[in-house]
Amino acid sequence: MIFNKLSLGGVLAAAMSAAALTSAAWAADKPSELKIGITTYSSGSASVFGVPARHAAEILAEGINAKGGINGVPVKLYFIDEGAGLETLMAEYRRLVEDEGVDVTFASISSGVCNKMAPLAEDLEVVNFMWDCGTQRILEDDKYDYVFRTQANATPEVLAPLAYLLKTNPDFKTIAVVNQDYAWGRDSWEIFSNALKTQRPDVKVVAELFPAFGAADFSTEVSRLQALKPDVILSTSWGGDLDTFVRQAKQRGLFESSKFVLPLAESSLQRLRDDLPEGVIVGARGDHYFLHPETRNDEKFKAFNEKFKERTGEYPIYSAAHMVQAFAALEAVYDKAIKANGGEWPTKEQIAEAMIGLNFKGLGRPLVIREDGQAIEAQLVGTTAKRDGYDFKVIDQMEIYDGKDLMAPVGEKSLAWISKFKADFLSKVPATPYRHQ
Amino acid sequence: MTPNFAVLALLDGIAYASLLFLVAVGLTLVFGVLGILNIAHGSLYAIGAYVAATLGQWLVANGYNPWLTFPALFAGATVVGIALGGMLERFLLQRIYKKDEVLQLLVTFAVFMILENLQRMIWGVQPYFMSTPLNLLGNISFLGINYTAYQVLFLPAAAIVVLFALRHFLRHTAIGAQILAVTEDREAATSIGINATRVYFMTFVIGACFAALGGALATPTTSLVTGMGANMIVLSFAVAATAGLGQIEGAAVSALMIGVARAFAVYLSPELEVIMPYLIMVLVLLVKPNGLFGKDTARKI
Amino acid sequence: MSRKSLDAFPDHAVSATAAAEAPWPVRRRHREKYAMNKELLAFIIVAVLLAVVPFTFGTSTTFIAMSLAKGLAVLGILILLRAGQVSFGHAMYFAIGAYAAAFLSSAFRGIDMLLLIGAAILASGVAGAIVGIFVTRYRGIFFGMVNLAFSMVFYSILEKAFHITGGSDGMRIRRPTLLGMELKRAEFDIAIYYVILLFALLSVWLVWRYLRSPMGEALRAVKSNETRLEYVGLSAKSVLLGGYIASAVLCGIGGVFMGMVQGLATPEHAFWTRSSELVFIAALGGPAHVAGAFGGTVVFEAVRTYAAALLDDSWQLILGVTLIVIILWAPGGMVELFRRLTGLDRAKTLTPEAGR
DSSP states (O other): OHHHHHTTTOHHHHHHHHHHHHHHTTOOOOOSSEEEEEEEOOSSTTHHHHHHHHHHHHHHHHHHHHTTSBTTBOEEEEEEEGGGOHHHHHHHHHHIIIIIOOSEEEOOSSHHHHHHHHHHHHHHTOEEEEOSOOOSHHHHHSOOSSEEESSOOHHHHHHHHHHHHHHHOTTOOEEEEEOOSSHHHHHHHHHHHHHHHHHOTTOEEEEEEOOOTTOOOOHHHHHHHHHHOOSEEEOOOOHHHHHHHHHHHHHTTHHHHSEEEETTGGGGHHHHGGGSOTTOEEEOSSSOOTTOTTTTTSHHHHHHHHHHHHHHSSOOOHHHHHHHHHHHHHHHHHHHHHHHTTTSOOOHHHHHHHHTTOEEOOSSSOEEEOTTSBEEOOEEEEEEEOOTTOSSOEEEEEEEEOGGGGSOOTTSOHHHHHHTOOTTHHHHSOEEEEOOO | OOTTHHHHHHHHHHHHHHHHHHHHHHHHHHHHHHOOOOTTHHHHHHHHHHHHHHHHHHHHHTTOOGGGHHHHHHHHHHHHIIIIIHHHHHHTGGGTTTSOHHHHHHHHHHHHHHHHHHHHHHHOSSOBOOOHHHHHHOEEEETTEEEEHIIIIIHHHHHHHHHHHHHHHHHHSHHHHHHHHHHHOHHHHHHTTOOHHHHHHHHHHHHHHHHHHHHHHHGGGSOBOTTHHHHHHHHHHHHHHHHOTTOHHHHHHHHHHHHHHHHHHHHHOGGGTTTHHHHHHHHHHHHOTTOSSOOGGGOOO | OOOOOOOOSOHHHHOTTOGGGOSSHHHHHHHHHHHHHHHHHHHHHHHHHHHTHHHHSGGGHHHHHHHHHHHHHHHHHHHHHHTTOOOSOTHHHHHHHHHHHHHHHHHSTTOBHHHHHHHHHHHHHHHHHHHHHHHTTOOHHHHHHHHHHHHHHHHHHHHHOHHHHOGGGOEEOOOOBBTTBOOOHHHHHHHHHHHHHHHHHHHHHHHHHHHHSHHHHHHHHHHHOHHHHHHTTOOHHHHHHHHHHHHHHHHHHHHHHHHHHHTEEOGGGGSHHHHHHHHHHHHHHOTTSHHHHHHHHHHHHHHHHHHHHHSTTOHHHHHHHHHHHHHHHOTTHHHHHHHHHHTTTHHHHTSGGGGO
16 A cells, blocks of 8 residues: 555656566465455444345355355455445445455445445455445446446346236326435336336326435325325335335325335335235345245255344345345355466456356356346246235245346446337246245 | 315324424423523434333333323433433533533534434434334324324324413413523522522423423334434424524424425425425525514624 | 623634733733744644655545545634634535535546636635625524525435435545546545645635734624724624635535545535534634644544444544533633643633633
8 A cells, every 4th residue: 555655756666566566467365364345234224124134244254164265265244334324434445445455345235325336446446246236327337347246237126026017907007106315216216117108108107206215204205195096106115214114104004095016125024014015016126035936945045044044033135135146156256266267366357357257146046247247137026915824924926037138238228228118028028927835 | 186285285294393393392492591502402302212112112012001102102201301301401501501602502512412322322223113102093084095193183282282381381380480580581580589590400301301202202103213313403493493593382383384385395396395494494594584483682783 | 582792712712813902012922923933833843744644654644634624624614713603504615515526527527636626616615605695694693593504405405406416325526637647546545635735734824814814803803893893994794704705615625625535425515413513623623723623623533433443333422522521621622722731821721711
């Protein structure tokens, strides 16, 4: 660090750092530990979503270290609270990378945070996995060398619920949206509404409400929605905000007059229990569900579920599943890069290179990283139902969509891609149906 | 949009205004008597909410009659108001009455920071819920719209009771008369045997109780998160300043104005919702610096 | 209710130049000259120490850069304190500085840092002049409240106008060039440190001069006796307006620097707690001396950054208690404590008010 700074004034130091750079290009010493910086919400209303992910990360790190680490190198986790505000978050992130020497970062949950974090990671030249944030913009708008996404983006994550809605409730005429007022809430609605226009131009949008991120009271919004009586109410909210909105809407009977589409509500099922009625369309921003119909009998799946339940008393929600994917990608990429490097510990450039085309598997269907750094991830959507053995609503009438069918191709922006949809595009997207077992 | 929307927005506005008033009235009362603008009022609000939620959750978890959560709201608020408010006045504010108002303001800001920190230490940073009282009272239907009875009946009723009880207390009881006398002229009141120190103490405790009560009564309608105190104090500043600092009935009117304006914004132009209270405050203060009901003499030239 | 005259900080603590009423003017002047030489010396030593930070304490460079940026804003608060006025809305100008840079750097990639600074000065100055015309009609708590109201309106706009300001996510500030040079991150960190240091030293000098100028003296009269001002033919309102614009510009400069260091403009910059923090720091450092603004900021930021090492999540607790102790026992802030400890100001601390 210090000599980097001196290089500004001294030719000698500049030469030194150049020498250091070239030698670093083909070999790296095996470190004593692999340091991972992870941003997640541990405070505020979003912490109900972020803390399970943190538990998942700890379980996974313990698991890796128990079997001797990654190629013999144990991992060490550093957590940063996204709830502390962008300024504190970015300062802490920089501190971790520059002073603590973190090797890889997983940042972040919020799309608003990712928008700031991705350029920062690129600038600091640290390999970053966008492990949960949804906005499709980052990798579509700019080219990154060090930033990758180990899950899908907003496009398939809202197109899948839309396809499901069009299939299961073809007759709706009006829709209202209540999204959080930040990048994710705005971007997800933009995708959803533009796609809806291509499929059902006759549907009228009767209200677009964007209460603040972290809002604790939706009373007036609920009144207005009751007065409007839209056929469908969409909300891509999550965390404590979604819980509060659902509770207040349920209390006042809003679920009886409108069909709810909650593409992120898999993460709220266990907290909401009876406050979430049956018949609500829910998704999980990926194919994540503790009773995943295709993978529930896999060893890895069962083992993780058990450990998670043991530690937290709950089944994993999709934030935990996204964390599993990030760790799976981490292990896979180090394996791949070490093999490609003839068994030597890889440099960060080699890691970044190995990310492209990487195959890995979390708790759902296998994933692959495209050449733009974006992963392709399947999507699970279903309808809530009350079933014996669970004191919360489970997901029934599931459909699993392949990710590649719902993604804009590499190099094409989602909104441009969507504008070219044929009127029956979404109804023809293939899906595999499953019932609750 | 149906023509009924105005009525609906009014109902939403009243529900919100009731909570705003409960908090702002304590702030304005304390300022009126002690001359201190108490920023820590927002923390008292938050702590009142957390205590009420904790108490309510405990009652429900231990299988007590859920209706007990109602007295728990009031009990929690009173305990916070008396214990915390009392300690603040006795050990800190009494030392700064002779100091300049800006220093007083900074002391209360320091207290605000301390209490925010303590609140995080005690209750953590994850959200709290306790909506039992709201669920118990059920819904009432109006123009085909369901409202919770808690929000459109109970809260406004509580606000009205507080308003009239406070009026009665100040105008028709001996202690109330003492408070008014001290407000008018502390020296003169002391010379006729009124214990001004005690009056200050009582007033502050009452004001603190109102803050905590506002928090406690808000609990069933919302989720409790860190930072709720910071948001509430600036809103109740807006209410108190719009009315004119020290104006109790005025605070009720401006709370209604701000609450209703905010609700109308959600119906007509949701983007304006957040800005409404402050916009009203700026406009009023630019025209009438002492607020809608404040007296002009208060200004120093 | 009666309104006490606003006398935030005891006069003896506010000015070392209160020579007019001094009993022994000659000795006083003598002492002052001596003190000023000492101050100049201290100023130079501090400037040199700060200038070598990147070479000696490299890892603290960004921390000190951010402290200096915030200190510039506190310096602005200090000017208003001279007039006995406290604004609970100056974080607005801080945010204006940061957002000016955010808008320009996203509209023109690779724009020069000096242009961003210029834009921030212009934007905060113009905003300060417009708002100032309204708010300088008020004094005391009303002055504070109207400023608060304006800043909260501004905050709400920043937070809500998602498609223009990025809403609650804020805006990214792309790294600017400096005099046409493209800088890498490490180089930029050093470069901006020196630019901030330069501006901080320059501002300290200018503010120092300003407060000692007739306008600065007039500013003090706004606090002590407005009528006297009117007698000598000065309008209190325009004197205060001048100070107000200067303070707004200083906050704007602080904001643009903070924004460039962090690469971020966020509505949080304009929230009322930030405004209060600025006043808090001014009181902590002590309004008597420009050094208080920066000393206070360094202490404030250090506690905020490093308190966690002592007791997890406790910085507000520590700072809150510290401020109460300072207000109760050393209302002149760190500056007064320093003077007491060094005996530089013995005569003044013996005045009856000093013990308060």
